[in-house]
Amino acid sequence: MANTGEAVKAAPWRDPSARAYVEIERVTKSFGDFKAVDDVSLKIYKGEIFCLLGASGCGKTTLLRMLGGFEAPSSGRILIDGEDMTGVPPYERPVNMMFQSYALFPHMNVEQNVAFGLKQDRVPKAEIAERVATMLELVKLGGFAKRKPHQLSGGQRQRVALARSLVKRPKVLLLDEPLGALDKKLREHTQFELIGLQDKLGVTFLVVTHDQEEAMTLASRIGVMDHGEIVQAGTPSEIYEFPSSKFVADFVGSVNIFEGKLLEDEPEYVRIASDELGAAIYVSHGISAAPEATVWAAIRPEKIFMSTAPPESSGHGTDNVVRGAVQDIAYLGDLSIYLVKLPTGKVVRVTQPNTSRHAEAITWEQQVYLSWDASSPVVVTR
């Protein structure tokens, strides 16, 4: 399940006239010689769950902290709902942050923690009580109002942190690895809760995560970051099916990448000669690259068919078919991962769903044919 909120159905990022809710304009942040964030521009629309995805140290947290006001950009500016945030301190920004460590105040109980921001804004007492109670119900912590943080489980603390940052009804909620401290089962469950909550409240979420699965589940759009730059931004399926570079293809999901040279470059198709693969790759869409250029064809493991008999001809001669020997098998229950070694020495990763309980199993050392549809490979030039 991906985000199904109204904003996502409308896909405002495809509409050039749509007004961005958060605008990051050519923002750079340097620490000495090191550029943590390097000339990032980004538009985030109202009601989105935008995920910044990247390995640790890629600058995603620094970018988030600049939105929160904890770091000032070295250059560039950030606008939230049309207002320039330059020089606006954290306590005057219409955003709230959920910290990775949750940062709950240990000397206050759950209720006091959640009420803290409202008290700070001098909201009338009766209204504070009501809003805190409603918010605690919403995150299913109604019975825990008088507990101190150290009397709560990790999942409960996470929900207190969420309630505390949402109760002020921020324009944008910044979430720093919101599920990072939870175990796998709880994390999955919480992901859907988070989406439901966001849908209900209509708050724009900006999530930082290193977990691509988390990003895929939560996000309306993902911005993949590397070395301080956004290397690609798009919907989860765009990122997965149409990665713009080797890095993105490799970072999001697993992928087989074959280096090759452009053999034929036509508007409707291209053929790539790959020594690594030991065969030519026929791709049923045109690309823009210089002739003879080195390119890479990326093929997802689940898009490769594996058979013991030669596959039916795809109409492209010997293209898109190779032979190999099964080197390793990992049985995961719902699917199996096969590592197939080609005569060239390259190892190809193939996943096959275990649709039948008594399928004729392919075993170790077996010779197999690998083939794929001409629409499956993605050709990237960097």
Place this chain on the structure above:
Amino acid sequence: MRALRPLRKIGISGRGLVVTLPYLWLLLFFVVPFVIVLKISFSDIDLAIPPYKPLIEWVGKNSMAIKVNLNNYAFLFTDSLYIHAFLNSIKVAFISTLLCLIIGYPIAYGIARSTARTRNILLLLVVLPFWTSLLLRVYAWIGLLKANGVINNILIWLGVIHEPITMLYTPFAMYVGIVYSYLPFLILPLYANLEKMDWQLLEAAEDLGCRPWQAFYKITLPLSRNGILAGSMLVFIPAVGEFVIPALLGGPNALMIGRVLWDEFFSNRAWPVASSVAILLLILLVPFMMWYQSVQARESAGQR
């Protein structure tokens, strides 16, 4: 382990020894002297060596009389000097603690928030004075504060003043001495407390609408409460009974209970009265020590 085996046979284990040692120490160097002082405080003054009458007297064969003399204690409440001295000591200790807190809190906070490298240097600077004797350091203050001392000379040379200011043998000099001497005792426990602080909490507070000073007041201050209490007790308790600094810097008018005790003991050779002053001082400080203990226990239990 093997060496301890014969001991274990007679019921002494290694763990037993480790636990017994501090108790033995306390018995020998606290309980026994305390009992002796307590005993003297109940006896009569006498022109003898030692200058007090024994509590136990043998009257006739096989019968003894224990004479508990409460006059010494009664005397402390009849002569206003003692109550005055007690109250003044508490006042001086209280003001000194407050001054230490005002000066020490920013220092401890600054050290806790500095980088690991500078932090070590700063901590060393705080501890450095301990490498010289307290007495020497207090004497050094005489050289600084006296009429033709360093401070007056500099001020005159700068033209700020024309006549030297009388600083030595005033309450001012005494406070300078006490605050200077006890400051590290406040800084160190407070630093240890602040160092454990999660600074992200301050960012969270700012994120929720606090200005930096509000975040300090609402988050840092309550969370460092145990450090403040521990440090304050470490200053207050010894400062109440302080003798050396008031005697050297405070001059003749600095009426402190430690001073009174000294005078009774050495000048008047009134050991029983001096002892009762000591006992009363102890009774006065016990509640503070117990408070300090409970704060310490809470701190190490990690509960705030």
